[in-house]
Amino acid sequence: MPELPEVETTRRGVSPYCCGEVVTELVVREPRLRWPVPEQLPLLMAGQQIETVERRAKYLLFNMAPGSLLVHLGMSGSLRVVGPGLLPGKHDHIDIRLQSGSCLRYHDPRRFGSFLWLEPGGKHPLLDHLGPEPLSGEFDGDLLYRLSRGRSGSVKSFIMDGKVVVGVGNIYANEVLFLAGIHPKRPAGRISRARYTLLADCIKQVLTSAIDQGGTTLRDFVGGDGRPGYFAQQLFVYGRNGEACKHCGGTLREIRLGQRSSVFCVTCQR
DNA sequence: CGCTGACCCTGACGGC
DNA sequence: TGCCGTCAGGGTCAGC
Numbered sequence: 001m002p003e004l005p006e007v008e009t010t011r012r013g014v015s016p017y018c019c020g021e022v023v024t025e026l027v028v029r030e031p032r033l034r035w036p037v038p039e040q041l042p043l044l045m046a047g048q049q050i051e052t053v054e055r056r057a058k059y060l061l062f063n064m065a066p067g068s069l070l071v072h073l074g075m076s077g078s079l080r081v082v083g084p085g086l087l088p089g090k091h092d093h094i095d096i097r098l099q100s101g102s103c104l105r106y107h108d109p110r111r112f113g114s115f116l117w118l119e120p121g122g123k124h125p126l127l128d129h130l131g132p133e134p135l136s137g138e139f140d141g142d143l144l145y146r147l148s149r150g151r152s153g154s155v156k157s158f159i160m161d162g163k164v165v166v167g168v169g170n171i172y173a174n175e176v177l178f179l180a181g182i183h184p185k186r187p188a189g190r191i192s193r194a195r196y197t198l199l200a201d202c203i204k205q206v207l208t209s210a211i212d213q214g215g216t217t218l219r220d221f222v223g224g225d226g227r228p229g230y231f232a233q234q235l236f237v238y239g240r241n242g243e244a245c246k247h248c249g250g251t252l253r254e255i256r257l258g259q260r261s262s263v264f265c266v267t268c269q270r
Numbered sequence: 271c272g273c274t275g276a277c278c279c280t281g282a283c284g285g286c
Numbered sequence: 287t288g289c290c291g292t293c294a295g296g297g298t299c300a301g302c
Contacts, residue, residue, distance in 0.1 A: 074296050114297095276300085283291105
């Protein structure tokens with residue numbers, strides 16, 4: 001479910017409810033996530049005040065004095081604010097109970113997400129080696145051009161590589177390549193600097209637009225405040241195999257790249 | 271170092 | 287109605 005815009009939407013949705021709030025209790029009903037939830041996590045968090053909620057790549061960091069809770073939503077995870085007394089349902093694995101009576105409830109059918117602990121100022125192996133944020137000044141076409149030299153893999157896999165740039169998942173990789181007019185299978189090392197400049201701009205534009213609209217609603221995605229996202233209405237290629245290209249009217253085609261579906265227009269993308 | 275494919279897990283969906 | 291194969295927004299890891 002979550003790509004960067006969905007994670008950022010979640011961050012913005014839950015922040016007002018938990019910044020400055022004290023955690024009364026962390027309730028772990030199912031610790032078997034992507035990695036086991038550390039047994040000492042409830043003890044570490046109980047009684048601590050959440051100071052800020054940050055996002056790095058697709059990770060959320062709930063910062064407290066003794067350290068940070070590191071949350072990843074995986075493929076099917078969501079974090080929502082629920083009022084007191086609402087009973088947990090199926091796949092509601094973790095509750096972060098707050099002094100206000102509200103509760104942040106983690107729901108994740110596939111359990112590919114994670115809840116981990118980060119020492120203050122400490123480095124975590126998962127956060128090490130991450131590329132720049134796509135919406136930062138560090139990220140631009142020159143960076144893509146430089147990192148791609150000599151690489152024979154597809155440009156789609158390249159922009160989805162978290163060591164190159166974080167936060168570009170399958171949906172937005174498809175969309176961005178369509179907007180930039182680049183064939184997803186084109187070898188990354190055989191794309192000009194000018195085209196990478198356009199591609200970087202498309203990545204920034206699409207992600208910004210998706211965040212503004214609260215992310216993309218697929219199946220039951222809802223932001224931290226429970227509202228759906230609206231970006232799905234303006235997808236050009238993702239999930240539209242066999243349908244007409246919104247630009248030229250041709251039929252969109254689907255191929256598989258690195259086990260992921262890639263939809264594109266043979267006419268508009270070269 | 272870069273690339274490919276397997277893998278983690280549940281649920282939805284289409285074909286029979 | 288049910289069974290079976292396939293696919294799904296994430297990322298890590300082993301092997302070549």
